[in-house]
Amino acid sequence: MITYLLCFILFLVGLYGVLTRKNLIKIIIGLSVMEYSLYLFLALIGYIDGGAAPIIDPSKPAGLVVDPLPQAFVLTAIVIGLATTALLLAIAIRLYKKYNTFDIDKINTLKG
Amino acid sequence: METTLIVILILMIAGALHALHARDLLSAIVSYAVVGYSLVVGFLVLKAPDLAIVQIVVETIALIIMVSVLIISTREDLAKRDTIIIKGQSYINVRNLAYIFFAVVAGFFLVYFFNMVSSGLEPLGVHETRMATEYIKNGVEGTGSVNLVTGVLLDYRGFDTLGEATILFTAVMGILAILRLKTHKI
Amino acid sequence: MKGMTIIVKNVTALLSGLIFLYGCYIVLHGHLTPGGGFAGGIIIAGSFILLVIANGIQYFRLNKEKEESSLFEGAGIFCFLLLATGGLFLAVPVFFKNLLPGGTPGELLSAGIIPVYNIFIGIEVAAALLSIFLAFVIFKTED
Amino acid sequence: MRAINVLIYFLICFATWLLLTHNLGWQNLVAGSVISLLTTLVFSRYFNFDVTKMINPVRWFWMIIYIIYFIWQCVKANFDVAYRVLHPAMPIKPGIVRVNLTLQGSLARTILANSITMTPGTIAVDIIDDILYVHWIYVRYLDHDRYAYRISGKFERILKKIFE
Known part of the structure; x- marks a missing residue:
């Protein structure tokens, strides 16, 4: 149970970063940390004690195997996470070219 | 087993906290890499080699992209903010009190929801889901794929993969639109 | 980007092809x-990224290459959809029908249409x- | 020369595929040849080293000697660096030295630079026009001939026998 709690704390760390940091790069890092905590949480849910990796040798009878369904979900989520991170970085670098800063407060005051 | 995971998670939390507080953005990105690569070790401990392979290459590519962004821009975090202290005015005003109130309420709700969710979970290592036994028993005959993750991903749940490919395509189109080159002069 | 020293360029020229081969191995298996x-797919993209980083962008005519990679991406996702609806041609009204023969599990040519899906997803992601x-x-x- | 290069690259790719898969079934062989052909089509244009000389078996003999000599040097340098690190006074005198290369051929130079880098205590920084820049943990001599012999003399002599 303590691993679930630590995953939740990692999620909170990411949320804290998104809410309090002023730098766009650090906000993106916070979002990624939240994503990572969710991946680990899903993988934890699928884990079975004493289970093998979900690759079955067809010549032998199947033993105890880790649940493959959460792993399939996480697999798609990781690639999507990379794409969204890259999209956010593209937005950040566009804003930097325009306002010459990563500070969201300064971008707010400079707008117009 | 569980202690290994706890150590990895504590390392991840420490890396994330340092990444959020580092003054130099390059060191922030290196600390962020600590989080990602610890996640790879966590996946290996949890018997998920597919996830470990994907995560290790994704983390590497993400680092390359992040560093290429930093090289164009600045490495410094924000300039040091001078806190203005006006004499006679205390820190306890309505605005700060409202912030603290909202933070406490939001934290309470988050912990409440986590408690609600985790009361329905089995402890780590015990797992009784109907779909898992079904997939494990019939997966190889049903899909013909020895690797069950690929079988689930591309046969039982092909729609998800199609949606993922669509999102990837859309994201790339968005990036190309945002970072659009100058119009060609012909 | 200017490109790196001749040491890095030579090592990259030796290794990037093998990295590409390894990516293809991961996709096919x-x-x-x-x-x-x-x-x-990500490893295949990595082999090209290695070449670009080592040799600098003047070495390649990059604008053209970017158009080509977008084209490959569209082609990959289109073929994926085509395979998904391919069951219609055989009068099986199921989206994402595994329509090829299964083969014995454990061989390279098995699991019906899954390796083909894998190849197109690899092209798209790369x-x-x-x-x-x-x-x-x-x-x-x-x- | 061009055609032989392409052929050799194809063979390298095919051997790598066989090492990766450990399987001699016909499906695997067909897939391996197709993938190797694809790799050769895309990447063989970057493989422009002069490899025709390597058919001579004498060169392979010298290569084995080079590997043994390199491992011996590596072990010696490891102990040297460990001594410098563990010594309480830390007797280091770092600096970057220039070594004039007599070796021709980019592949030989790359192998030389990588050997110097893999030996602890020295790091090859760059090669600019026949001059190799090396970062050295303890600059023992200031005379060019002596430190050049010390850093790369034997390596270069054996590599010349292999590649020229």
Whole structure:
């Protein structure tokens, strides 16, 4: 149970970063940390004690195997996470070219 | 087993906290890499080699992209903010009190929801889901794929993969639109 | 980006092809060993990214290459959809029908249509990541 | 020369595929040849080293000697660096030295630079026009001939026998 709690704390760390940091790069890092905590949480849910990796040798009878369904979900989520991170970085670098800063407060005051 | 995971998670939390507080953005990105690569070790401990392979290459590519962004821009975090202290005015005003109130309420709700969710979970290592036994028993005959993750991903749940490919395509189109080159002069 | 020293260039010239080969191995054996279209596609993109980083962008005519990788991406996702609806041609009204014969599990040619899906996903992911990277690099050298 | 290069690259790719898969079934062989052909089509244009000389078996003999000599040097340098690190006074005198290369051929130079880098205590920084820049943990001599012999003399002599 303590691993679930630590995953939740990692999620909170990411949320804290998104809410309090002023730098766009650090906000993106916070979002990624939240994503990572969710991946680990899903993988934890699928884990079975004493289970093998979900690759079955067809010549032998199947033993105890880790649940493959959460792993399939996480697999798609990781690639999507990379794409969204890259999209956010593209937005950040566009804003930097325009306002010459990563500070969201300064971008707010400079707008117009 | 569980202690290994706890150590990895504590390392991840420490890396994330340092990444959020580092003054130099390059060191922030290196600390962020600590989080990602610890996640790879966590996946290996949890018997998920597919996830470990994907995560290790994704983390590497993400680092390359992040560093290429930093090289164009600045490495410094924000300039040091001078806190203005006006004499006679205390820190306890309505605005700060409202912030603290909202933070406490939001934290309470988050912990409440986590408690609600985790009361329905089995402890780590015990797992009784109907779909898992079904997939494990019939997966190889049903899909013909020895690797069950690929079988689930591309046969039982092909729609998800199609949606993922669509999102990837859309994201790339968005990036190309945002970072659009100058119009060609012909 | 100027490109690195001649040492790095030579080592990259020796190794990038083998990295590409390894990515293809991961894609093709996705239904037998850990890996699959996603991981293999990213490794294939990595081999090209290595070449671009080592040799500098003047070495390649990059604008053209970016168009090509976008084209590959579109072709990959289109073929994926075509295969998904392919059951219609055989009068099976199921989306994502596994319509090829199964074969014995454990061989390279088995699992019906899953390896073909894997190949197209690999093409799509590789092209997507390569065009993301090239967009950042070209944006950096623009002004 | 061009055609032989392409052929050799194809063979390297095919051997790598066989090492990766450990399987001699016909499906695997067909897939391996197709993938190797694809790799050769895309990447063989970067493989422009002069490899025709390597058919001579004498050169392979010298290569084995080079590997043994390199491992011996590596072990010696490891102990040297460990001594410098563990010594309380830390007797280091770092600096970057220039070594004039007599070796021709880019592949030989790359192998030389990588050997120097893999030996602890020295790091090859760059090669610019026949001059190799090396970062050295303890600059023992200031005379060019002596430190050049010390850093790369034997390596270069054996590599010349292999590649020229």
